[in-house]
Amino acid sequence: MFLLTPNGYRQLMKSEETIMIKMKINGQEQSWDGDPSLPLLWFLRDEIGLTGTKYGCGQALCGSCTVIVDKQAVRACITSVSDVGGREITTIEGLHPTGDHPVQKAWRQENVPQCGYCQAGQIMQAAALLMDNLKPTHDQIREAMSGNICRCGCYQRIENAVYLASTGV
Amino acid sequence: MNIITNPDRLRGIERRIKVENVSRRSILKGLGIVGGLVLAAPLLSRQAFAAYQTGAGKMPHGVVTDPRVFVAIAPDGIVTIVAHRSEMGTGVRTSLPLIVAEEMEADWSRVKVKQAHGDEVKFGNQDTDGSRSTRHYLIPMREIGAAARTMLAAAAAKRWGVPASEVKAVNHEVVHAASNRRLGFGELAADAAKEPVPNVGSLKLKDPKNFRYLGKGEISIVDLRDITTGAAQYGGDVRLPGMKYAVIARPPVTGGKLVSFDSADAMKVPGVEKVMEVQGWPWPSKFQPLGGVAVIARNTGAAIKGRDALKIVWDDGANGKYESAAYRTELEEAARKPGLVVRKEGDVDAALKSADKVIVGEYYLPHLAHISMEPPVAVANVKDGKAEIWAPVQSPGGTRDDTAKTLGIPEDNVTVNVTLLGGGFGRKSKCDFALEAALLSKALGAPVKVQWTREDDVRHDFLHTVSAERIEAGLDKNGKVIAWRHRSVAPSIASTFAANTVHQAPFELGMGLIDMPFEIANIQCENPEAAAHTRIGWFRSVSNIPRAFAVQSMVGELAHATNRDQKDMLLELIGSPRIVNLSSVKDPWNYGEPYDSYPIDTARLRRVVEVVADKGGWGRSVPKGHGLGIAVHRSFVSYIATIVEVSVDDKGKLSVPRVDTAIDCGMFVNPERIRSQIEGTAIMGLSLAKYGEITFKDGKVQQGNFDDFPVIRIDEAPRVTNVYIIPVDADTPPSGVGEPGVPPFAPALTNAIFAATGKRIRTMPIGKQLET
Numbered sequence: 001m002f003l004l005t006p007n008g009y010r011q012l013m014k015s016e017e018t019i020m021i022k023m024k025i026n027g028q029e030q031s032w033d034g035d036p037s038l039p040l041l042w043f044l045r046d047e048i049g050l051t052g053t054k055y056g057c058g059q060a061l062c063g064s065c066t067v068i069v070d071k072q073a074v075r076a077c078i079t080s081v082s083d084v085g086g087r088e089i090t091t092i093e094g095l096h097p098t099g100d101h102p103v104q105k106a107w108r109q110e111n112v113p114q115c116g117y118c119q120a121g122q123i124m125q126a127a128a129l130l131m132d133n134l135k136p137t138h139d140q141i142r143e144a145m146s147g148n149i150c151r152c153g154c155y156q157r158i159e160n161a162v163y164l165a166s167t168g169v
Numbered sequence: 170m171n172i173i174t175n176p177d178r179l180r181g182i183e184r185r186i187k188v189e190n191v192s193r194r195s196i197l198k199g200l201g202i203v204g205g206l207v208l209a210a211p212l213l214s215r216q217a218f219a220a221y222q223t224g225a226g227k228m229p230h231g232v233v234t235d236p237r238v239f240v241a242i243a244p245d246g247i248v249t250i251v252a253h254r255s256e257m258g259t260g261v262r263t264s265l266p267l268i269v270a271e272e273m274e275a276d277w278s279r280v281k282v283k284q285a286h287g288d289e290v291k292f293g294n295q296d297t298d299g300s301r302s303t304r305h306y307l308i309p310m311r312e313i314g315a316a317a318r319t320m321l322a323a324a325a326a327k328r329w330g331v332p333a334s335e336v337k338a339v340n341h342e343v344v345h346a347a348s349n350r351r352l353g354f355g356e357l358a359a360d361a362a363k364e365p366v367p368n369v370g371s372l373k374l375k376d377p378k379n380f381r382y383l384g385k386g387e388i389s390i391v392d393l394r395d396i397t398t399g400a401a402q403y404g405g406d407v408r409l410p411g412m413k414y415a416v417i418a419r420p421p422v423t424g425g426k427l428v429s430f431d432s433a434d435a436m437k438v439p440g441v442e443k444v445m446e447v448q449g450w451p452w453p454s455k456f457q458p459l460g461g462v463a464v465i466a467r468n469t470g471a472a473i474k475g476r477d478a479l480k481i482v483w484d485d486g487a488n489g490k491y492e493s494a495a496y497r498t499e500l501e502e503a504a505r506k507p508g509l510v511v512r513k514e515g516d517v518d519a520a521l522k523s524a525d526k527v528i529v530g531e532y533y534l535p536h537l538a539h540i541s542m543e544p545p546v547a548v549a550n551v552k553d554g555k556a557e558i559w560a561p562v563q564s565p566g567g568t569r570d571d572t573a574k575t576l577g578i579p580e581d582n583v584t585v586n587v588t589l590l591g592g593g594f595g596r597k598s599k600c601d602f603a604l605e606a607a608l609l610s611k612a613l614g615a616p617v618k619v620q621w622t623r624e625d626d627v628r629h630d631f632l633h634t635v636s637a638e639r640i641e642a643g644l645d646k647n648g649k650v651i652a653w654r655h656r657s658v659a660p661s662i663a664s665t666f667a668a669n670t671v672h673q674a675p676f677e678l679g680m681g682l683i684d685m686p687f688e689i690a691n692i693q694c695e696n697p698e699a700a701a702h703t704r705i706g707w708f709r710s711v712s713n714i715p716r717a718f719a720v721q722s723m724v725g726e727l728a729h730a731t732n733r734d735q736k737d738m739l740l741e742l743i744g745s746p747r748i749v750n751l752s753s754v755k756d757p758w759n760y761g762e763p764y765d766s767y768p769i770d771t772a773r774l775r776r777v778v779e780v781v782a783d784k785g786g787w788g789r790s791v792p793k794g795h796g797l798g799i800a801v802h803r804s805f806v807s808y809i810a811t812i813v814e815v816s817v818d819d820k821g822k823l824s825v826p827r828v829d830t831a832i833d834c835g836m837f838v839n840p841e842r843i844r845s846q847i848e849g850t851a852i853m854g855l856s857l858a859k860y861g862e863i864t865f866k867d868g869k870v871q872q873g874n875f876d877d878f879p880v881i882r883i884d885e886a887p888r889v890t891n892v893y894i895i896p897v898d899a900d901t902p903p904s905g906v907g908e909p910g911v912p913p914f915a916p917a918l919t920n921a922i923f924a925a926t927g928k929r930i931r932t933m934p935i936g937k938q939l940e941t
Contacts, residue, residue, distance in 0.1 A: 035439040035471065042470030048415060051406035052399020054591070056542050057623045058473070061875040064542055081739030092399030099398035105395045111389055114394035114845055117403055117542040144522025146884040149875060151542045151592050152258045154845070155850025155886035 021085040025050070026094025036082035040074075041065045044091060045079050052092035052120045056149070062150030066121040066128075067091050073128035075147075090122035095127060103127045106165035114152035122148045127164045135166050212246050219904040220687035225305035225721065227298065230566065234309045235366060236317040238291060239246075240269060241536070242362075246341060246355030248275045253285035253292035254302045255563050256392070257510075257541075257593035258849075259907045260842030261302045263390045265310050268838060269549040271313025272375055273321070274338040275354065282391045287565025287585030297563045298598045298707060299760065300805035300905025303838055307903045315372040317361075324360035325352050355577050364905045377899035384899075387841040403591045404561035405546040409616040410843035412548065415609055416472040416620055417447055419461040419629050422485040422868035423703040424452035430462045434478035440471025444479070447479030448608055452704070453665050456571060456599040458857065459629060463609055469620050485868050491702035493635070493864040500637035500699060503657045504531065509672055512683040512754050520652035526642030527652075532640075532719040534933040536863035537633035538870075538878055543591020549606035550616040551856060555582045560603040561590035568600040573605045576611060594853075595707035624873040626874055631706025632863055634659040638719035643691075648731040650742060652691040657682050657716065660701035671698035679758030680804060681716025681912065684751065686769050690742025703865065709853065713804040713912040718933065721800035721916030725923055735799050735920055736782050743801075746772035760806050766902050767806040774803055776895065777810040777831040777920035782892050785812040785829025794818060795826070796925025800917035805905025808833040811851075811913040813887075815921040821939035823922065825855060825887040835903040843853025844892040847910045851890045854914025856880040861934050 020033045024123040032038070039058075044050040044067070048138055053076055055065030060075040067076045095101045103126045113119045122145065129144040131138060136144065141162045152156065188404075225232045233239075241249040256262035266282045269275075285292050294305075300387055318338045325343035327331040329350055336345050381389060395401040420426060432444035442465050450461015462481055466472035546562035556576055562568045565587045573580040574670045590597055606619040619630075636659030643652030661677055664670040673682075673696050682694050708714070721739075728738035749769035751757040757863055759767060778801050781787070791797060794816055801810040813905045814827040828851045860879040864871045872878040919930040922939065930938060 034467075035474075037474075038440070038468065038470045042468045045405070046468035046470070049408055050399075051402075051408070054403070054543070055405065055620070056544075057471070059623075059872050059874055059876070062623075065316075087816065095398075099394065103395040108389065108393050111393070112843065113258075113390070113393065113396045114849055115256075115590060115592045116336060116392060116401055116543065117589075119396050120399045123397060142884045142886075146882045149880060150884060151540060151880060152845075153592075153849035153881070153886070155558065155881075155883040156848055156890055157845070157853060158883060159577070159886075165823070 012148055016073035021081050021090060023087055025089045032081050037080045039076050039077050040067070040084055044076060050091050050093055054117055054120055055120070056118065062118070063125055064118050064121040066124040066148065068124055068128050071124040071128070071131050073125050075160060092124060095124065101127060102165040102169050103130065103162070106161040109169060110157045110161040110164060112154050112157040112161050114154055118148060118150045122150065122158055126165065128168055130160065136162070138163060146164045174268065193248050201229070221766035221900070222763045223305050223766060223902065224763065225309070225469055225702070227761060228294035228305070230294045232305070232309045232350070233291065234295035234312045234316070234369065236313045236320065237366065239313045240273070240317045241324040242354050242358035244355050244358060244669045246279055246353050247281055248279060248354060249281045249283050251285050251292070252282050253295050255295070255297040255565065255587050255590055255593070257297065257563065257590035257597065259846060260390050260839060261297065262392065263388060264303060264838040264842060265306055267382050267388060268310035269314040269317070270308060271380060272311040273318040274340060276341040277382060279341055279386070283566070284587050287569040287587065289566035294566045296567065297593070298595060300907045300909065301851065304806065304905060305815055305901045307836065307838070311374050312369055312372060315374050316367050319367045320361040320364040321354055321357050323364045324357045328360065329353070341762060349533050383838055384840065386536035388839045390842070403543050403589045404548070404559065405543065405620060407559040407588065407618070409548065409550060409737070411443065412616040412618055413465045414467065414469045414472050414612060414620065415463050415465050415617050416469065416476050416622065417461045417463045417605060418476050418479055418481055418623065419459040420449065420483050421628065422483070422488050424486040424488045426484045426486065427461060428482040429614065430482070431480040433474040434480070435464055438475040438478055440467045441475035442466055443613070444475070444867070445612065447605060453668055455666050456601045456604070457575065458601050458605045458608065465609070465613065465617070473622060488702045489868040491865045491868045493535065493866070496702070497637070500635070500658045501531060501533065503658045503697040503699060504637040504639035506697060508656055508658070508695040510693060510695035511678050511696050512692060514753050517691045518841050520672050520691035521643040521654065524652055525646040526644045526730065528642045528644070528720065528723070528726055530640045530723045530726050530930045530931060532638040532715070532722060533717040534636050534718060535861070536635045537857055538598035538627045538630045538863050539594040539708055540626060540878065540880065541590070541596060542595055544622040544623055545596070545602035546619065547603040547606040548616060548618045549603065551576065551607055551611040552614070554578055556607055557586070558607060559588055560600070561588050561593070561597055562600050562603060562680045563590065563593045563598040564600060571600055571604060572607050574730040576607055589820025592786060594709040595711070596630060599706055603912055620624040623875070627863070627873050627878055628870040631665060631704045632706030633714070634662070634705050634712070636715040636760045638715050640719055640723045642723055644727070644731065650727060653687065653689045654693045654695070655682060655685065655719065656695045658695060658697045658699045659712070659715065660699045660705050662705050662707060664701035665704050665706060671700055672696055675756040675758045677712040679760070680712035681720065681802065682712070683754045684757065684759070684769060684803070686749050686771055686774055686803065687742040689742070695737045702868070710804060710911040714915070715782060715804060717800065717802040717912035717914050721802065721913060722919060722931065725798065725916070725920040726929065729923070736778060736787055739778060739799065740775060741800060743771050743774055743778070746775060762806055767904065769803060769814040773808045773833050774801060776806050777801060777808045777833050779915070780893055780895060781810040781812050781829050781831035784831070785891065787812060794925060796921045796923065798920030798922070798924060800913040800919045800920060802909070802912040804909040804912055807835070807904040807906065807909040809909045809913055810918040813914065813917040813921045815918060815925055817922060817925045817939055819941065821941045823859070823935070823939060827916070828890040829886045829893070830890070831893040831895060832906070832910070832928050834898055834906050835899065835901040837900050837903060838896065843894055843906050848890045848904050850910025851887055851914055852881050855885070855887070855918065856909050858915040858918050858933060859935050862936070
């Protein structure tokens with residue numbers, strides 16, 4: 001394999017050669033033979049075109065990139081592709097076949113989003129919470145959702161929507 | 170319809186409109202391009218219809234109201250309405266088309282919204298900032314809808330051979346009641362398109378009592394479903410065949426330059442394909458790129474990793490000494506000395522001298538970063554002398570113009586596609602990130618996406634200014650305020666456009682300084698000099714943040730000094746219901762609006778205070794450690810009052826159990842989105858008050874991400890935010906909603922903290938000041 005450099009093409013060095021990593025994303029087999037330390041976020045967005053998962057901070061501080069890995073909410077920006085080899089990953093695109101997961105429905109009923117950019121991460125975090133805790137209290141919702149930042153400030157509606165999703169939409 | 174070709178004629182029509190402010194080039198060019206089509210004459214149309222004028226016609230490229238530009242009807246009846254302003258969370262992409270649908274009697278469930286590309290000749294001004302969209306476009310959008318409705322009705326009347334006066338458009342159909350005939354919009358579309366566009370003066374707008382959507386109930390945003398499924402397209406979601414991914418290392422100090430770089434290690438990173446210099450412009454250069462070193466890779470992750478491995482030598486230049494603590498001292502010292510007088514009524518010096526008591530408040534507010542959740546990002550494809558941009562920009566027209574100039578190609582060869590914005594807050598009014606993508610795409614001969622990391626965003630922002638505000642208030646022996654001197658010192662946004670700027674521009678002075686509404690006999694506002702050492706830009710509500718904080722904090726200080734209730738003190742200072750006379754001010758600015766339509770009306774200011782006090786339970790008893798604070802501010806020609814309930818525990822930890830806000834924004838379109846904006850501004854207001862601070866050392870921003878520039882998270886959010894929208898009649902000019910919620914929040918909060926603890930916060934952010 002060759003790389004384009006400012007001085008022309010050069011051969012890939014031994015250390016750059018990589019192994020094939022396989023995983024299941026939204027029910028489909030995917031594989032990656034590039035840099036195993038590539039953050040899952042950029043693999044999803046740039047390599048396989050699942051752009052619903054958003055970049056917000058790159059340091060697991062904001063939750064915009066939240067996906068579900070084997071029923072756990074995970075920040076895709078600090079999770080490398082090699083960390084998820086052999087695992088099942090769900091992104092916002094795969095949360096529900098028609099986009100009608102109770103959390104998604106509740107989100108629409110409460111008119112939660114403003115700009116909407118953080119909402120995929122918020123929804124995935126909320127969906128993971130409800131897998132773990134079917135009937136969270138308002139305080140539990142605020143605690144579980146506190147890793148997800150919304151700069152528009154939709155928090156009151158997020159809290160109400162998660163509660164609504166847990167009580168039936 | 171009138172086509173204005175002679176600016177002198179225009180000048181005669183409406184004395185308030187300064188034609189010299191409209192780019193002559195744009196008027197002529199506009200006519201040239203639209204040829205035989207009608208270029209709406211916005212000033213005339215205002216004259217023809219509305220009970221009020223707005224500043225819309227003064228904006229670059231003015232207003233276009235040709236229905237054929239904005240409305241298309243398919244044979245199946247689907248009505249497509251163009252949204253020409255950018256969606257960043259305010260709901261404008263829904264509300265402007267909704268106005269058209271209302272007026273044309275379209276059924277909203279059969280309306281699709283199409284986003285306009287950047288073309289101000291075709292669509293009129295597209296700068297989505299200044300909380301202007303509804304206020305400038307309510308009437309033009311109604312005119313577009315009315316014209317479309319008239320054309321549909323005319324087509325139906327012709328087909329039936331009946332007078333147009335006998336037919337009526339009702340809910341996506343035209344009806345001839347006498348013969349009980351009806352035709353759907355889709356069936357009429359082809360014929361309606363052949364009808365002449367009616368003269369604006371002949372249009373009949375709907376009676377507001379027949380509104381189905383405007384001002385009513387809950388209209389969900391058109392992107393709601395796509396947002397919840399991940400299908401909504403933001404700037405970074407654009408993917409083109411062969412697209413390269415780039416990140417850029419930029420000079421860490423504003424005005425700094427690249428000296429040299431070593432890319433050897435970066436090139437070893439798997440996936441990195443190229444490292445190259447990006448052209449930068451000397452500071453200040455408006456929105457031109459900062460320059461630096463770009464890493465091009467097959468994905469963003471590789472590009473970031475490659476950039477981490479770069480070794481770069483920078484020349485920091487003259488701003489390498491910028492240091493926030495020292496600069497604060499400079500500002501505060503300047504505020505203690507006389508400065509440029511920008512408003513003068515009575516004799517403030519004599520009144521302060523004669524005063525029984527003088528209260529002095531010195532307030533400091535640091536730089537703030539915008540940090541919209543979507544950092545700047547843009548895709549460009551430059552090929553064969555043509556450029557296509559996909560970007561989350563608030564300024565599609567400006568982006569097109571700047572791209573053309575930067576690449577040295579005609580504007581007609583530039584297409585700017587506007588994606589959804591993952592927040593904007595003023596940052597995305599500056600298109601430097603799109604220009605970077607254009608430069609790189611041109612150099613590489615391939616489509617390029619430039620992604621800013623969060624650190625890039627925080628460290629290379631066009632920051633909210635930093636300011637010292639000093640107010641001296643003189644009281645007579647009865648406790649009446651007889652003198653008010655406000656000195657406001659801050660580097661100006663104008664410094665981003667022109668070197669050696671030391672005074673605030675009229676549009677900054679007009680944000681809470683010279684337009685201060687209190688009824689005081691002796692008032693003087695001054696603006697001492699301040700030089701900028703970094704890029705300063707618009708931040709949601711702009712200079713209103715420091716001015717409202719200072720003025721409304723001083724109200725709290727005066728209430729305390731005279732042992733009065735905060736709200737009573739506030740109402741006394743506002744004084745009698747009246748139109749504030751700003752004749753002593755050279756340029757009152759007034760958000761670009763004619764003062765006749767948008768005066769400072771203290772009756773409306775009083776009303777929001779009274780409504781929020783009533784509905785928000787002012788004076789209610791609160792638990793120990795809690796306090797209530799109130800503040801009011803007029804900005805973007807809207808009136809907003811907020812009550813904050815705060816709780817401060819024995820360790821000094823603060824929380825906000827409840828917020829109540831009343832807003833009078835004139836005639837409104839979608840109350841659902843007004844509530845969401847006000848809920849959001851409570852969060853943003855709390856963020857900036859509690860944590861917001863960008864500091865410099867050695868000319869470099871010291872923060873970089875949400876760990877050292879924190880914002881409010883859900884567990885700190887107010888438990889409840891109640892919003893009261895003041896109902897007005899349909900003739901009350903609409904005013905801003907996106908920004909005005911921010912300014913009163915911080916002073917209401919700190920007034921509440923004073924009530925709870927007796928501690929007066931004069932320096933933002935609150936940070937650890939309450940800790941014990």
